[in-house]
Amino acid sequence: MHERVHQPAPQSPDRPDTVFALVAGLYAALLLSPAVVFAAAVAYPLGAGALYIALLAVLTAITTAGTVAVGRVRGVVERIGASRVARGLAVLPVLGMVGYGVAAASVDAPGTDGVVAAGIVLSGVGIATGMALVAMSRTRYARAVVEDESVRAEWKAGWPQPRRMRIQIGAVTLYLAGAALLFGGEFVGLGAYEWIGALAFVPGGAGLGWGQPRAYRLAPAGIERSNYVHRRLYEWDGFASVSVSEDAVVLYRESWWRPAFRCWREEIDDPDALIDALDDHLPRA
Template identity: 30%
Template sequence: MRPVVRTDGAGAASDPLFSGASGAYLGLLLAPPIVPGLKWVGVTEAWALYAALVGTVTAVTTVIGWLLSSRPAVAVTVGATRARWLPAAIAAVYAAVGFASLEMSGVSGVLAFFFGLLAVLLGVAVAVMSQTRYTAAVTAGAEELTRWRASWPESAQRRRLHVGGAIASVATIGFAVGAVFDIALLQYISQVLFPSGFVLLSTGGTRTVVATERGLEVRLPIARRFYAWEELESYELDAESLVITRRWGTALRFATADIDDVSLAEWTLAERLSDD
């Protein structure tokens, strides 16, 4: 069970970045249905449809951004649960429906597909930002036990590079083949796959881990993650790597050689987790 943190927003500053991203996310999802609605009432001019799209995205972003900017506790609440990934999943389904309806809905389907893909990116950004804000809230004032800074073990790093490179290469080749032979589906799938491979290639850097009385905080260059001790199951330490197994999800892996005080890190984990 994750630690409970205050979410009443007392003393919290406004959060324009999270609120703006959330507003833009909703704006992208709400804008495409405007087009068939306007066409149904007889508005077919390109400039009017374009203005309606831009106006809808702008209006929704502004309103939602204003509503959430004074409620920073919303981000903390969302970040405390796995539901933070739901917006990205909804946007992915939205884009898939738009693609499936291309022949029937025409430009509306195209807009739904591309706006949905953009919304997926914003949904991921919202999830990461909310997770970071929850981590900051739950670790505020917590007693620090130890910390270390380490990269991925060499073997794990090689696997990430191989898999990421393979995905990016297949996506690049697939897009080129789709462009040459005019296969739209192959081009779309390749555009979705390429970012996945790029993420694997670019996220294998050094991380800072802070062990506190409440759990482990993993600090990345642009995000922070928190794992309560109850979410972690065991650890395994050898000359190459320190592996911390989670009860649900992938294990946390660190290069042993990068850890300054291996003994202190092991003692901290041994006090709270079982040793495999």
């Protein structure tokens, strides 16, 4: 019998820890502060010095208010960590960048150019802050749901060889070639093609981690996967099936566009015990 359970977000009796609340408050400030100062600059033209002081004051005020507000909401961390739209926290600042770009093209008011530039820069910082919030919330959610005594299997594995090696060679090639063109193209007469370097540099850097060993834990709620930065719980209803071959154990996701979890059997300490545990939750592909 295949037991597939969806684990609801636990309602933690504890309030968010100070670090999470502070990062959440800073995230809100990065998104909102430039917009508030921009609106004030349109209504009341101010000098560059006054706008700078106003931006710092609003940043501080919103960060403080956001930290206090988030710190009082019980269970908010777990609800964010369990949400499938949590990654939207990293997307919202991108929309902010677009908004500031539109404002720069459509609004002509004294002093607003500097605020728009600051808004774009702070939105860039907001992307990184949003990604940190997502990682922090997912880690705390996994910690709240997965109890050590309920873990049935633990293993650490990456993608099978030689596929892992091919991915790494491709990623390193993209990364180095993109970096050379992006940062050095101007010196060899290829400055017009720096954008191509950026298109290769970013996915190449992201691909450096593809296929590398991850730590896994099998629990009643699902599969917990972790790396050096954060932990994430993938519930059983997010998986479709499992396949077992001579070289790999592969967990296929319910959505076709989501990458499967591929684990090289050579790196699994007890593959037979793991396969038995997986068979209790997932059908064979």
